[in-house]
Amino acid sequence: MSKKKEEKKEEKKEEKKKVRNPHDRFFKELFSDKEVMNDFIEKTFPKEIVNNLNLESLSYENTSYLDENLQTTYSDTVYNCVYNNEAEIKVTLLFEHKSYQVNYPHFQLLSYMLSIWEKQLRDKKKLTPVIPIIFYHGKGTFNQKNFFDYFDKNLDENLKKFTPNFEYLVIDTNELSNEEIENMFDVETLKIGMLFMKNIFTEKEIVLNMKKFFSNIEKLLKTENGEKFFSSLVAYLFYTTKIKTHIFLEKISEISEEAGKKFVSTADLLISEGKKKGIIEGMQKGRKEGIEKIAFNLIYNGFDNRLIKKVTSLDIKEIKRLRELQN
Secondary structure, three states: OOHHHHHHHHHHHHHHHHHHHHHHHHHHHHHOOHHHHHHHHHHHOOHHHHOOEEEEEEEEEOOOOEOOOOOEOOOEEEEEEEEOOEEEEEEEEEEEEEOOOOOOHHHHHHHHHHHHHHHHHHOOOOOOOEEEEEEEOOOOOOOOOOHHHHOOOOOOHHHHOOOOOOOOEEEEHHHOOHHHHHHHOOOHHHHHHHHHHHHOOOHHHHHHHHHHHOOOHHHHOOOHHHHHHHHHHHHHHHHHOOOOHHHHHHHHHHHOHHHHHHHHHHHHHHHHHHHHHHHHHHHHHHHHHHHHHHHHHHHHOOOOHHHHHHHHOOOHHHHHHHHHHHO
16 A cells, blocks of 8 residues: 555544544533433433333543554443342443444444443452443434344354344434423533534524524533533544634524523634644644655665664664655
């Protein structure tokens, strides 16, 4: 693979991270609030599950479960809850956030479930049943499959016995209208968060409905949690939409002068941080280019790889790559 193709591939990976991470971060910030989660479970879960959960016992598990590459996963949110009012029977609720369609969700869910059980064993705790839930707000309805659907159609009952099939719940915002979301939830932050997550890929809808979505924003901003949520939401919109800042400000200021001021201060902070990050990245890029230039000069003048490594701190593999480029 050529250097340009490699660079393009890396750029695409980075672009995907930039698109996904703000969604994951906002989801986790919103649903780490017990009051939000309580309202969400009560209004969206099947009644036969809700009726057996003691929602007062909900406890947020502030643990990051790691994937096979030991990278922190931003999208998993875990709660523990007493089941059927029996303290010794507890279930773990695993929420996996998706802003895009996936082909094999069972694989990722199963890896999380195994991580949860492995941690319980390490901590010498009893294993708890895990209910996996996918929260989806991507484009198009979520395509939920049975685990057996991944295999050849000739998979018979004898082979199915050896396949780890399990079910998972899907909460798909595409199946709810804006009006249904507004009327469904009691907690204001959940209501607003759900409305924006549902419409995040249809920016026209966000602009048209800003006043409606933020109808109770003044009341919300009078609380510390409300202010924190609003700042989090502004950051989410800032990083995931192409809506111009002045349009946001104009629409929000029409609704609430206080919200307009809060928006400006949050946006200024985000812009400042972005510029600072750009300067640092520029310095790092310039430093790398400078080191490579020194290495090129040393190669041109006949120095061996060992000495070039000592002078530039580049590894031998990188020096060999530069040497090939010069030939």
